[in-house]
Amino acid sequence: MIEPDNAQESYRTDVWIYTISTVALAAYILRRLLWLQLQQPTYTGASADVASLVLASAALLLLGNPRALGPWRGLRSIFAGALLGLIFFVATLGWALADPINVAWLFQGDWAAHFIGWHLYRNAPWASPPGAFDTFWYPVGTAIAYTDSLPLLALPLKLVSGLLPLRFQYIGFWLLVNCILQGVFGALLMRCFTRGFVLQVFGAGLFVLAPVFISRIGHDTLTTQWLLLAGLWMYFRISTTRRHALALWLAFAAIAALVHPYLSAMLLALAFAYYLRERVSLALSTRQAFSHLAAVGGVTLLCWWLSGALTLHPSGGDIPLGDYNANLLTWFDSRSLSRWLPALPYAGEGQYEGFGYLGAGALCLTVIALPLALCRKQNTLAYGYWWPLVAVIVALSLFAFSTRLTLGSHILFDLGAKQIPLIGAFRGSGRFIWTSCYALTLIVTVLVAQRAGRLAAPLLALAFFAQLFDLTALHVADARMRTGFFMGGMQAQLRDPYWDEATRGRRHITFAPPPACGKEAAPYFPFSLLAGDHKMTINSGYMARFDETRTSAYCDDLKRELDEGTRFADTLYIVHAEQVEHFRQTSAAAMDCRNVEGYTSCVTLRDFPPR
Numbered sequence: 001m002i003e004p005d006n007a008q009e010s011y012r013t014d015v016w017i018y019t020i021s022t023v024a025l026a027a028y029i030l031r032r033l034l035w036l037q038l039q040q041p042t043y044t045g046a047s048a049d050v051a052s053l054v055l056a057s058a059a060l061l062l063l064g065n066p067r068a069l070g071p072w073r074g075l076r077s078i079f080a081g082a083l084l085g086l087i088f089f090v091a092t093l094g095w096a097l098a099d100p101i102n103v104a105w106l107f108q109g110d111w112a113a114h115f116i117g118w119h120l121y122r123n124a125p126w127a128s129p130p131g132a133f134d135t136f137w138y139p140v141g142t143a144i145a146y147t148d149s150l151p152l153l154a155l156p157l158k159l160v161s162g163l164l165p166l167r168f169q170y171i172g173f174w175l176l177v178n179c180i181l182q183g184v185f186g187a188l189l190m191r192c193f194t195r196g197f198v199l200q201v202f203g204a205g206l207f208v209l210a211p212v213f214i215s216r217i218g219h220d221t222l223t224t225q226w227l228l229l230a231g232l233w234m235y236f237r238i239s240t241t242r243r244h245a246l247a248l249w250l251a252f253a254a255i256a257a258l259v260h261p262y263l264s265a266m267l268l269a270l271a272f273a274y275y276l277r278e279r280v281s282l283a284l285s286t287r288q289a290f291s292h293l294a295a296v297g298g299v300t301l302l303c304w305w306l307s308g309a310l311t312l313h314p315s316g317g318d319i320p321l322g323d324y325n326a327n328l329l330t331w332f333d334s335r336s337l338s339r340w341l342p343a344l345p346y347a348g349e350g351q352y353e354g355f356g357y358l359g360a361g362a363l364c365l366t367v368i369a370l371p372l373a374l375c376r377k378q379n380t381l382a383y384g385y386w387w388p389l390v391a392v393i394v395a396l397s398l399f400a401f402s403t404r405l406t407l408g409s410h411i412l413f414d415l416g417a418k419q420i421p422l423i424g425a426f427r428g429s430g431r432f433i434w435t436s437c438y439a440l441t442l443i444v445t446v447l448v449a450q451r452a453g454r455l456a457a458p459l460l461a462l463a464f465f466a467q468l469f470d471l472t473a474l475h476v477a478d479a480r481m482r483t484g485f486f487m488g489g490m491q492a493q494l495r496d497p498y499w500d501e502a503t504r505g506r507r508h509i510t511f512a513p514p515p516a517c518g519k520e521a522a523p524y525f526p527f528s529l530l531a532g533d534h535k536m537t538i539n540s541g542y543m544a545r546f547d548e549t550r551t552s553a554y555c556d557d558l559k560r561e562l563d564e565g566t567r568f569a570d571t572l573y574i575v576h577a578e579q580v581e582h583f584r585q586t587s588a589a590a591m592d593c594r595n596v597e598g599y600t601s602c603v604t605l606r607d608f609p610p611r
Helices: 002-037 046-063 070-094 107-121 150-158 171-191 196-207 226-236 242-257 259-279 286-307 349-354 358-374 383-401 429-450 453-472 472-483 498-505 523-534 548-563 575-584
Strands: 406-407 410-414 510-514 571-575 593-598 599-603
Touching: 002 046, 002 070, 002 453, 002 472, 046 070, 070 196, 070 599, 107 150, 107 171, 107 498, 150 286, 171 196, 171 226, 171 242, 171 429, 171 498, 196 429, 196 453, 226 242, 226 259, 226 429, 242 259, 242 286, 259 286, 259 383, 259 429, 259 523, 349 358, 349 429, 358 429, 358 453, 406 548, 429 548, 453 472, 472 599, 498 593, 510 523, 510 548, 523 548, 548 575, 571 575
Parallel strands: 510 571
Antiparallel strands: 406 410, 571 599, 593 599
C-alpha cells in the first residue's frame, strides 16, 4: 500500500507527465497542420483546424486540474476522452470534411457508393419499409441499408430533404461524432478499472488510436466502433438498476442496427455475454435474462426492418464464407502500415478484412503486462467475472478465422469455402476480430494501470505516443484529403452542359445494359450523381447485396424490350459502345444519339409503342 507522502508525490508526477504529454501532442499535431498549409496554403478549414486544436489542447490542460469542472469534476476523464477524439479528427481528417456541402472528397472508394445511395434515396417516394427505394437499381430497387448510407441519419434527414442543399453529405459529420465517442467510451471503459484520471485519459487515447479504427476511415459506417467499446463498458460498469441497463442496451442496439449489420451482430454478442454473466451470477433469473435479451434482439430486428435490411434473404451472394477471413497473426501484422513493424505473410488477398493489428503501443504494453499478470497481487481483474465475455470473444474470433485457419501464409486446415444460411450474410467474417482487438488492448492497459505502480502513467504515456507515431503514414495520407489530395482514383464526373439539357423533362436513366445484365454501358457513379441531381431513376448502381432473382428477370425484360424496338421519350439511354449500332437498328422510334465525354447517349421525342 502506498504511503500518503508517496501517493502525493506519485500524483504530482502523473500530473507533470499528463501536462508534458498534452503539450507534446499539441505541438506534434500543430506541426502537421502547418505542414498541410505549406502543401496547400488555401485549403478550406485551415484556420478552424488550428483554432480547434489550440482550444482543445488548452481544455485538456485545464482538465488536469482536479478542481476543473467544479461539481462535475468526476467527469473530467470523459471530457478529456472527447477532446482526444476531437484532436484526432482535426489532425487526421479536418473540419473541411465535416462541411455538409463539401462533397468532392467523397467521390472515391466506398464513400462514393455511400453518398450516392443517400443522394438517390432522399428524393425517392416513401415506401414500406421506410428504408426501401427504387430510384437506384431501378425498377428492382434496393434499400438504404444495402447502399451502406447510414440509415440512422438518412431516415430522419429524408423528412427534411427539401430544405437541404442539392448535394448534401453527413459522412464527415458522422466521422467527427465517431472520433469523439471513441474517446468518450474509451474513458468510460477505463473508469471501470482505475480511479486515476491520468491513467483513464491515456487509456482512452489508446482506444482512439486503435489501428482497426483508423484503418476503417475509408468506410465511414465501420468507424462506429465506439459501439463495441460501449458494449464492453456495459459489461463491466456497475449498473444502478437492471431497468437502466436494459434501456442502454436497447439504445445501443437500435443505433447499431441503423448503422451497420456487422457492428450490430457484434454488439448483440456482447449483450449475450452480459446477460449470461447476469444469469450465472444470479443477478437475474433465467426468465428475466432471456426476456431482456429478447427485447434487445427485437429492437435490432425492428431497426433492420426500418432500414430495409430485411428486404432480402440473408446470404453472402456469390462470395462464400472463408474468402474474407482473419489470420492467426492478425494482431501482429501491420499490413505495411506501421512505421516500425513489417508486414507479415498472409494466405489470401481477402484477409485485409481481418486486419486486427494492435499497434506498437498496445504490443509494447502486452510485453510489459505478461509478467505483471503473474504477480501475486490482489486479482483486481476478477478473471472469473470475465469468462462469459471471454467465451463470446473466442467464439467471435473463431468466426473471424472462419472455415480456413491460417498462420501467416500457411493453411493449417481448410473446410472449404461455404455458403451457410443466415451467418453466410456476414461473408466479411474477418471483421469479427475487432472485439478481440479491443478486449486485448483493454486487458494489457488495465494490467499496467493497476499493477505497475508509479510506472503506470509513464508507461501508458509512452505507449500512447508509440501508438500515435506507429501509423504516421496512414494519419498523414488521410490528413491530406482536406487539401485536395486523394490516395485512390476519383470517380469520373459529367461536366458537359449537354447532360443537363438531355435530362430536362425526363424521369429515367437507363443503361443498355446495366452491370447486372452484361458489360455495363458506363460507370455507375457519374450517371447516378446526374440522376440524383435531377430527381431521376437509374437502373445501374453499386451496393452490398441485391435481389438476384428480380434483377435477372428485369435483365430479360430489358433485353426483350430493346430488341423489340421499345423506346420511351422520358428516358435517357446510355448505350455501350459495342451495342450502339444494334440499338439504333432495332429502334422503332427516331433516336438522337451522341457521343459526349466518351459516353453514347440516346434520346427520342416520342414513345414507341405509344403509351
